[in-house]
Amino acid sequence: MAEALAAPVEFGPEKMTLSTELLKALTAGDVVRLEQLMSGEGRPQADGHVAINVVNGGVASPPRAGASCLLGVTCNGNTALHLAASRGHAKLSELLCEKAPSLVATRNRGLDTPLHCAAKAGHREVVACLLSAMRSGGEETVAALRARNCLGATALYEAVRYRHAGLVDLLMTEAPELSSFTTEDGFSPLYLAASIDSLEMVKAIVRPALDGTPSPASYSGPEGRTALHAATVATREIAQEMTREILKWEPQGPAWLTKVDSSGRTPLHLAIMFELLDVIDLLLDDPTSDKLARTSDYRGLFPIHTAAMVGSTRIIDKLVEKCPDYYEMVDDQGRNFLHCAVEHNQETVVRHICQNYTSALLNAMDFDGNTPFHLAVKYRFPRIVTILLQTVIVETGITNKDGHTARDLALRGLVPGRLYYPMDPLWIVHHFLHWSGASVAADPPVLVDNVVPTDSEEETSNEDFYDTKGGTIGSVLIATVAFAAAFTVPGGFIADDRPSAGTAILAKRFAFRVFVVSDTMAFVCSVVATSFLIFGGTREIPRNRRLMYSSMAPGWVSMGAVSMITAFAFGFDLVLGKANRGLIVFVYLACLFTVACSSSVWVATDLVGLVMAVQRRTGWRGLFNIHRRPWNLMHSPVAMYLHWPLLLLLIAATFVVAIALNIALPNY
Numbered sequence: 001m002a003e004a005l006a007a008p009v010e011f012g013p014e015k016m017t018l019s020t021e022l023l024k025a026l027t028a029g030d031v032v033r034l035e036q037l038m039s040g041e042g043r044p045q046a047d048g049h050v051a052i053n054v055v056n057g058g059v060a061s062p063p064r065a066g067a068s069c070l071l072g073v074t075c076n077g078n079t080a081l082h083l084a085a086s087r088g089h090a091k092l093s094e095l096l097c098e099k100a101p102s103l104v105a106t107r108n109r110g111l112d113t114p115l116h117c118a119a120k121a122g123h124r125e126v127v128a129c130l131l132s133a134m135r136s137g138g139e140e141t142v143a144a145l146r147a148r149n150c151l152g153a154t155a156l157y158e159a160v161r162y163r164h165a166g167l168v169d170l171l172m173t174e175a176p177e178l179s180s181f182t183t184e185d186g187f188s189p190l191y192l193a194a195s196i197d198s199l200e201m202v203k204a205i206v207r208p209a210l211d212g213t214p215s216p217a218s219y220s221g222p223e224g225r226t227a228l229h230a231a232t233v234a235t236r237e238i239a240q241e242m243t244r245e246i247l248k249w250e251p252q253g254p255a256w257l258t259k260v261d262s263s264g265r266t267p268l269h270l271a272i273m274f275e276l277l278d279v280i281d282l283l284l285d286d287p288t289s290d291k292l293a294r295t296s297d298y299r300g301l302f303p304i305h306t307a308a309m310v311g312s313t314r315i316i317d318k319l320v321e322k323c324p325d326y327y328e329m330v331d332d333q334g335r336n337f338l339h340c341a342v343e344h345n346q347e348t349v350v351r352h353i354c355q356n357y358t359s360a361l362l363n364a365m366d367f368d369g370n371t372p373f374h375l376a377v378k379y380r381f382p383r384i385v386t387i388l389l390q391t392v393i394v395e396t397g398i399t400n401k402d403g404h405t406a407r408d409l410a411l412r413g414l415v416p417g418r419l420y421y422p423m424d425p426l427w428i429v430h431h432f433l434h435w436s437g438a439s440v441a442a443d444p445p446v447l448v449d450n451v452v453p454t455d456s457e458e459e460t461s462n463e464d465f466y467d468t469k470g471g472t473i474g475s476v477l478i479a480t481v482a483f484a485a486a487f488t489v490p491g492g493f494i495a496d497d498r499p500s501a502g503t504a505i506l507a508k509r510f511a512f513r514v515f516v517v518s519d520t521m522a523f524v525c526s527v528v529a530t531s532f533l534i535f536g537g538t539r540e541i542p543r544n545r546r547l548m549y550s551s552m553a554p555g556w557v558s559m560g561a562v563s564m565i566t567a568f569a570f571g572f573d574l575v576l577g578k579a580n581r582g583l584i585v586f587v588y589l590a591c592l593f594t595v596a597c598s599s600s601v602w603v604a605t606d607l608v609g610l611v612m613a614v615q616r617r618t619g620w621r622g623l624f625n626i627h628r629r630p631w632n633l634m635h636s637p638v639a640m641y642l643h644w645p646l647l648l649l650l651i652a653a654t655f656v657v658a659i660a661l662n663i664a665l666p667n668y
Contacts, residue, residue, distance in 0.1 A: 018072035018080065026080050029089035037069055038099065070100045077108035078117075085114040085130065088123035097133040104133045105144035112149045119155040119171070122164040127155075131174045145175055152183035160189045165200040168193070172204050172215070179205050179217035191221035194230035199238045199245070202231070206249040219252060224261040228253075232271040232279050240278040243267075247286070257283065257292055264297035272306045272315055280315060284322060293322040300331035301340075308337035311346035316353075327361045334367035342375045342384055350376075350384050354391040362394050369400030377406040380413075380425035382432065389436050389613035396438040396617075407438040432610065436617040471557055472537075475529040478560045482523035485567060490515070490574035510661060511573040514654060518566035525560035529553045559647065565591050566651055570658065584662055592655040595648055 018026075025033040070080045081103035084092040093114070097104055107113055115134070118126040134141045148154050156178035159167040168189075171178055182188045193201035205217045219227045231242040247253045260266055271279040283289060296302045304326055307315040316337070320326050330336050338361050341349040350372075353361065365371055373394055376384040388394045399405055404412070410430045491506035506512045535541055536550030569591040573584050 016072040018074060019069065022069055022072075022080065023074075023083075026083040026089075026092065027087065029084070029087065029092050031091050031095060034092065034095065070096065070103065073108075077110075079103050079106045079108070079114070081106070081114040082108055082112070082117050085123065085126050086117035086121050088118075088121060088126055090123070090125035090129055093118075093126045094129050097129060101133065101137055101141070104130060104137060105141045107147070107149075110150050111147070113144050113147050113155070115145065115155040116147075116149055116153075116158055119159040119164065119167055120162050122159075122162060122167060124164075124166050124170060127167055127170060128174075131171075135174075146178065146181065148181065148183075152185070154178045154181050154189075157181070157183065157187075157189045157192065160192045160196075160198070160201055163196065163198060163201075165198065165204065168201045169204045172207065176209060177216055179215060182218050182220055186220050186222050188218035188220045188227065190217045190219055190227045191225070191230055194227045194234060194242060194246070195221070197235045197238055197242075199242050202227075202242055203245055206245060206253070214250060214252070219256060223263075226256045226259045226261075226267075228256040228259070228267045229261060229265075229270055232267040232276065232283070233274050236276060239271075239276050240282055243279050243282055247282070254286065254288070257286055257288055258295060260295070260297070264299070266292060266295050266297075266303075268292050268295075268303050269297060269301075269306055272303055272312070273310060275310055275312050275315070277314065280318065284318060290322055293319055294329075296329075296331070300333075302329045302331070302337075304329060304337045305331060305335075305340045308341040308346060308349050309344045311341070311344070311349050313349055313352040316349065327358065327364065330366070334365070336361055336364050338362065338364070338372045339366055339370075339375060342372045342381070343379065345379070345381050345384065347381075347383050347387065351387050354387060354394070359393040362388075362391065363398060365398070365400070369402070371395070371398050371400075371406075373398075373406045374400055374404075374409060377409050377429055377433070380429055382425055382428045383609070385429050385432050386609040386613050389432065390609060390616060392616055396433070396436070397441070399441050403441055405439055405441045407433040407440050411440065432613070435610075435614045471553055472530060472533045475526045475533065475553070475557050475560065478526035478557070478564055479523055479530060482519050482526065482560075482564065482567070485519050485571065486523070490571045506574050509574065511570045511658060514658065515567055515570040515574065518563045518570065518651075522560045522563035522567055525556045525563060529556035529560060532556065562595055562648065562651060565594055566654070569655065573658065573662070581662055585659055588655050588659050588662075592652060595651055595655070 019037075022034070022037055024030075025037060073079055074083070078086075081093060081096045081100070084096055104114060112120075115127065115130045118130060131145070134145045146154065149158075153161070156168065156171045156175070159171060179189050190202065190205045193205055206215050208214050221227065221230060228243065228246050231246050232239060234242050246256070256267070258266060268280065268283050271283060283292060286292070293303055302323075304316060304319040304323065307319060323329065327336060331340075335343075338350065338353050338357075341353065363371055363373075370378070371394075373385075373388050373396060376388055389396070396407070397405055399408075410426065410433055413426050414430060489504045489506075489512075491504060491512070494503050494505055504512065532549040532553040536546045536553060538546070541549075569587055572587045576584050576587075
């Protein structure tokens with residue numbers, strides 16, 4: 001019966017244009033002029049008769065005497081009542097309802113009734129007038145109250161859409177049944193109110209009637225979601241209050257806690273995705289929260305998996321309290337929430353789990369036999385690999401279903417003959433595993449060989465090497481600038497007719513000494529880098545040597561660039577002189593910031609964590625890579641990664657000293 005009442009009902013007068021004078025009176029809301037126009041017309045003629053067609057066969061009563069002038073429409077199908085209602089003319093609307101009651105049920109080309117127009121515009125008095133006329137009319141006008149326009153929306157839905165909370169309150173008092181109708185896309189007024197963060201309208205829709213009857217509102221939304229789904233992801237300030245209002249709605253509200261959308265997600269899943277802790281506490285305080293915390297979506301992901309993906313340790317701890325068997329919760333791929341945290345690169349969660357949870361979780365395998373450590377290596381997350389290596393109970397020698405350990409995965413990711421720069425994540429992970437003594441189960445691939453390839457082999461293998469032209473150009477440019485700066489020193493030289501002729505005038509200044517040292521380092525480092533790059537691109541040199549030279553070159557180019565920045569800063573200090581001390585400090589700070597930015601990429605590898613991981617796994621001998629091969633220091637963690645931060649720290653300390661001297665002892 002409700003569907004029949006909600007079905008579109010065809011109302012509307014025959015196409016007869018409203019007169020210009022009438023349009024002016026309706027637009028201006030001139031009741032006196034409208035009455036004059038109506039009284040001057042007399043009874044309607046036969047050709048002015050209006051037929052009101054209703055789907056269920058009902059026929060509206062004809063207009064009263066003097067009202068035939070109101071039976072026309074605009075080009076958009078709006079009647080006189082549509083125009084008066086949309087403009088908020090309450091007295092005019094009341095007069096029209098009295099003179100032509102059938103207009104209450106008419107529709108325009110968009111299937112809007114006058115009630116729709118008044119609801120969109122937010123005119124409360126007009127809506128109250130129209131509701132009274134509809135209730136006092138026949139069956140066809142009552143059906144018009146429930147009518148839906150071309151968008152499938154009732155008047156209540158339009159009031160919610162346009163955020164007229166007062167009208168929603170009035171409509172829920174006079175016609176609460178409108179809240180049970182949805183659009184063709186499945187949007188209910190309650191879902192729309194929750195999705196646009198209107199707490200006031202949500203309260204009005206779920207409020208029981210004066211006689212205590214529960215609200216008949218529909219809770220449905222698109223893709224199977226309910227109004228509770230929308231409330232849990234509302235604006236953080238009102239999400240908790242809106243969720244509480246819906247849960248207080250008896251008997252429907254509490255039943256929505258375990259309702260799932262088309263993806264199988266409950267409101268708790270969505271609240272966790274948006275990290276709304278207050279809403280999560282409210283949901284977990286419900287008596288049915290144990291079932292809620294154990295409800296997985298259609299991919300098998302439990303709420304604790306979602307919490308791990310978003311990186312919230314507080315939510316994880318709350319869910320663990322509800323689910324003591326958390327380590328048994330796996331998705332359709334056999335992954336526990338630590339697997340998910342690793343896959344989404346959530347370092348904080350991984351560290352929290354390593355510090356507070358059992359080895360049953362840390363070494364668990366998914367359906368492919370991969371442990372979280374396998375996944376960290378597979379996805380090349382150096383910091384997570386370091387965190388797991390620091391946790392001694394994490395087993396590094398477990399094999400997956402293909403018989404591969406984590407180190408096997410790292411080795412198989414390396415392309416034979418390809419140049420890997422020191423900060424390449426795969427290259428870093430490979431070295432981490434090597435230094436920590438991780439085992440290899442399968443035969444590793446051959447990365448390099450000592451055989452000089454033939455011309456045909458060389459042509460096919462050239463694509464395995466990165467182009468070194470860019471690095472060569474950069475290193476040569478640094479060497480050229482450093483060479484030129486050495487013979488055009490700032491401050492100039494002592495004249496020939498003076499003692500110590502030909503020497504630098506500012507040679508005894510601290511800034512000059514630092515300038516000379518940094519310029520020398522820039523020149524030497526860039527020349528060494530250029531030599532390595534040239535050797536790395538020479539075909540006659542064995543491929544393993546070429547790979548070694550090419551891999552060493554980027555570090556030397558980087559040190560040359562940083563040294564050139566240092567030389568620039570101190571050279572500028574000598575040029576600006578005592579009169580520009582503030583400007584000199586600015587130059588130092590800008591160059592110090594540049595050096596700090598270049599060091600951030602090294603800090604990103606978590607060098608402290610690397611040292612701790614290697615020390616815990618292999619002892620202090622592992623830091624110098626002598627736990628297997630004595631005197632293999634060149635490929636140790638200290639040689640490959642720690643020298644660079646120490647150099648940057650030394651340069652930064654030099655900048656700080658220079659700033660202090662420039663302020664305290666400007667002549668030093």
